[in-house]
Amino acid sequence: xxxxxxxxxxxxxxxxxxxxxxxxxxxxxxxxxxxxxxxxxxxxxxxxxxxxxxxxxxxxxxxxxxxxxxxxxxxxxxxxxxxxxxxxxxxxxxxxxxxxxxxxxxxxxxxxxxxxxxxxxxxxxxxxxxxxxxxxxxxxxxxxxxxxxxxxxxxxxxxxxxxxxxxxxxxxxxxxxxxxxxxxxxxxxxxxxxxxxxxxxxxxxxxxxxxxxxxxxxxxxxxxxxxxxxxxxxxxxxxxxxxxxxxxxxxxxxxxxxxxxxxxxxxxxxxxxxxxxxxxxxxxxxxxxxxxxxxxxxxxxxxxxxxxxxxxxxxxxxxxxxxxxxxxxxxxxxxxxxxxxxxxxxxxxxxxxxxxxxxxxxxxxxxxxxxxxxxxxxxxxxxxxxxxxxxxxx
Amino acid sequence: xxxxxxxxxxxxxxxxxxxxxxxxxxxxxxxxxxxxxxxxxxxxxxxxxxxxxxxxxxxxxxxxxxxxxxxxxxxxxxxxxxxxxxxxxxxxxxxxxxxxxxxxxxxxxxxxxxxxxxxxxxxxxxxxxxxxxxxxxxxxxxxxxxxxxxxxxxxxxxxxxxxxxxxxxxxxxxxxxxxxxxxxxxxxxxxxxxxxxxxxxxxxxxxxxxxxxxxxxxxxxxxxxxxxxxxxxxxxxxxxxxxxxxxxxxxxxxxxxxxxxxxxxxxxxxxxxxxxxxxxxxxxxxxxxx
Numbered sequence: 001x002x003x004x005x006x007x008x009x010x011x012x013x014x015x016x017x018x019x020x021x022x023x024x025x026x027x028x029x030x031x032x033x034x035x036x037x038x039x040x041x042x043x044x045x046x047x048x049x050x051x052x053x054x055x056x057x058x059x060x061x062x063x064x065x066x067x068x069x070x071x072x073x074x075x076x077x078x079x080x081x082x083x084x085x086x087x088x089x090x091x092x093x094x095x096x097x098x099x100x101x102x103x104x105x106x107x108x109x110x111x112x113x114x115x116x117x118x119x120x121x122x123x124x125x126x127x128x129x130x131x132x133x134x135x136x137x138x139x140x141x142x143x144x145x146x147x148x149x150x151x152x153x154x155x156x157x158x159x160x161x162x163x164x165x166x167x168x169x170x171x172x173x174x175x176x177x178x179x180x181x182x183x184x185x186x187x188x189x190x191x192x193x194x195x196x197x198x199x200x201x202x203x204x205x206x207x208x209x210x211x212x213x214x215x216x217x218x219x220x221x222x223x224x225x226x227x228x229x230x231x232x233x234x235x236x237x238x239x240x241x242x243x244x245x246x247x248x249x250x251x252x253x254x255x256x257x258x259x260x261x262x263x264x265x266x267x268x269x270x271x272x273x274x275x276x277x278x279x280x281x282x283x284x285x286x287x288x289x290x291x292x293x294x295x296x297x298x299x300x301x302x303x304x305x306x307x308x309x310x311x312x313x314x315x316x317x318x319x320x321x322x323x324x325x326x327x328x329x330x331x332x333x334x335x336x337x338x339x340x341x342x343x344x345x346x347x348x349x350x351x352x353x354x355x356x357x358x359x360x361x362x363x364x365x366x367x368x369x370x371x372x373x374x375x376x377x378x379x380x381x382x383x384x385x386x387x388x389x390x391x392x393x394x
Numbered sequence: 395x396x397x398x399x400x401x402x403x404x405x406x407x408x409x410x411x412x413x414x415x416x417x418x419x420x421x422x423x424x425x426x427x428x429x430x431x432x433x434x435x436x437x438x439x440x441x442x443x444x445x446x447x448x449x450x451x452x453x454x455x456x457x458x459x460x461x462x463x464x465x466x467x468x469x470x471x472x473x474x475x476x477x478x479x480x481x482x483x484x485x486x487x488x489x490x491x492x493x494x495x496x497x498x499x500x501x502x503x504x505x506x507x508x509x510x511x512x513x514x515x516x517x518x519x520x521x522x523x524x525x526x527x528x529x530x531x532x533x534x535x536x537x538x539x540x541x542x543x544x545x546x547x548x549x550x551x552x553x554x555x556x557x558x559x560x561x562x563x564x565x566x567x568x569x570x571x572x573x574x575x576x577x578x579x580x581x582x583x584x585x586x587x588x589x590x591x592x593x594x595x596x597x598x599x600x601x602x603x604x605x606x607x608x609x610x611x612x613x614x615x616x617x618x619x620x621x622x623x624x625x626x627x628x629x630x631x632x633x634x635x636x637x638x639x640x641x642x643x644x645x646x647x648x649x650x651x652x653x654x655x656x657x658x659x660x661x662x663x664x665x666x667x668x669x670x671x672x673x674x675x676x677x678x679x680x681x682x683x684x
Contacts, residue, residue: 217400237511272520
């Protein structure tokens with residue numbers, strides 16, 4: 001188009017006016033009789049944490065659609081306002097402000113990483129809007145903040161589960177070999193904090209760099225330490241797979257405990273035959289089809305798996321499950337509060353008792369905004385290249 | 395004693411991998427004064443290529459061969475498209491170009507392969523061989539054997555073939571080499587191709603032990619570079635000794651002192667050596683070019 005340059009701004013203004021005139025009435029005449037209830041979300045759907053954020057975003061969209069198909073909440077449609085922070089905590093904070101000030105959401109489900117969550121917390125705390133985080137770090141809920149909740153287990157829960165199992169087997173002295181990455185460090189610290197309650201002592205405490213390719217020296221040291229009855233490896237990524245292989249190479253016969261950080265099929269593939277007999281805590285979703293028929297989580301896990309896999313064509317993951325529980329908790333809170341007022345939603349969230357989710361069974365309390373106990377983890381053992389539920393040790 | 399043996403086996407295995415990468419550095423440095431920071435990425439291409447070709451149904455030797463050839467092609471392209479057009483530039487500029495190339499290779503690999511860790515089955519099984527109370531994996535023998543074979547082959551090539559001597563001549567004095575009729579550009583391309591092949595081979599034999607991912611090259615580049623510096627940049631024997639030394643220092647520190655100081659002690663050793671022998675253990679070429 002050869003419109004003279006000075007005319008262009010005027011044309012643009014006219015176009016915008018026209019568009020508003022057309023779109024305006026459409027926006028204010030909803031399919032439902034009332035205004036939508038707006039739920040906000042900021043996740044890392046792209047960037048380095050995309051393997052976490054992408055299933056979360058898909059799950060949130062899927063279940064908000066599902067809610068609307070069932071008639072919404074309180075007779076009003078639900079609108080999901082979703083932003084992608086690309087793994088950048090600064091961006092997450094900007095989007096959080098936008099959700100509060102421009103979009104005027106009544107609740108928030110999101111925050112893929114602990115970093116992004118911590119950056120967004122002040123915004124929601126100040127505005128008094130409930131924020132259900134999908135990140136793992138324990139600092140999100142310790143100390144308890146009035147408006148902040150979270151759905152994923154913490155590494156503390158995993159430590160407790162592992163130590164419960166060790167205690168039941170009469171193990172009192174263990175060796176630890178931890179990764180020095182964020183995950184390994186944090187879990188090691190949490191484990192050392194709670195280990196005393198189980199009467200277990202760490203007699204060998206080794207560590208390795210996240211990119212190391214050989215852990216035999218450290219394991220050899222543990223092997224030669226007198227009295228070690230089991231070995232625990234808090235770690236994430238390829239480290240635990242190499243530890244497991246080196247463990248087999250050195251012919252160490254003691255039980256090896258891995259963390260929930262490696263609870264995925266790729267760990268079994270990477271560690272190969274050496275993974276046989278390795279024990280680890282994992283959420284129910286990993287073994288949905290192997291759960292007992294009377295397990296309360298079985299139908300929930302099965303429904304989520306079927307819906308997610310049908311809608312996206314991708315295998316279900318633990319991380320999407322966090323998103324599922326987040327949106328369900330908020331929806332239930334809105335229903336039971338019979339109100340879309342953020343303060344009332346918060347009170348109803350805190351009063352949640354026995355919600356059966358994909359990740360576990362949640363019961364919040366004023367002093368507990370995670371609401372998951374060690375029963376949200378299942379103790380698994382790797383047998384014949386697959387997960388098996390370990391019979392409760394007695 | 396068994397503990398000492400165990401640590402020694404472990405250190406020699408890791409060290410042999412470092413040594414192979416250091417050799418790749420040496421070859422390119424000798425021919426062009428460039429320190430090729432994409433060296434570790436050749437290792438990654440070798441490993442990842444083999445993993446994906448095997449997943450496509452090829453047998454290990456065929457997959458490995460194709461992966462090595464692919465790495466050589468990448469090496470030649472790196473020379474032709476990135477180094478050759480900037481041939482008048484200073485070595486520092488060229489080094490920066492290789493860093494850029496390394497980032498580029500990682501980016502493309504993320505798309506061609508994926509972002510997950512992968513492994514290869516061990517060539518001769520996973521059953522550890524007991525030796526004097528310690529154990530060694532058959533794959534470790536493969537790694538050490540490959541390193542030894544490549545060192546010998548490289549030595550024979552450089553010292554006993556006309557082409558090898560042309561490489562050495564180019565390293566000694568590029569202008570003089572040109573004057574006596576050596577095709578310097580061809581020698582450079584050859585050096586890139588050869589060191590890519592060595593890196594990729596190291597990747598193939600090391601992957602069953604170290605696992606591989608698109609970004610694993612950075613780690614190998616750093617360790618291999620440290621090994622080459624310790625041994626004396628440009629000296630093949632130094633590269634091998636440097637690699638083995640760093641591997642052994644790492645494992646003995648982790649085994650006898652504390653795993654926390656493992657990397658610190660290794661790098662401290664390098665600093666100390668370079669302080670007293672600035673050209674590394676075997677760096678003998680002290681004549682400055684003018």
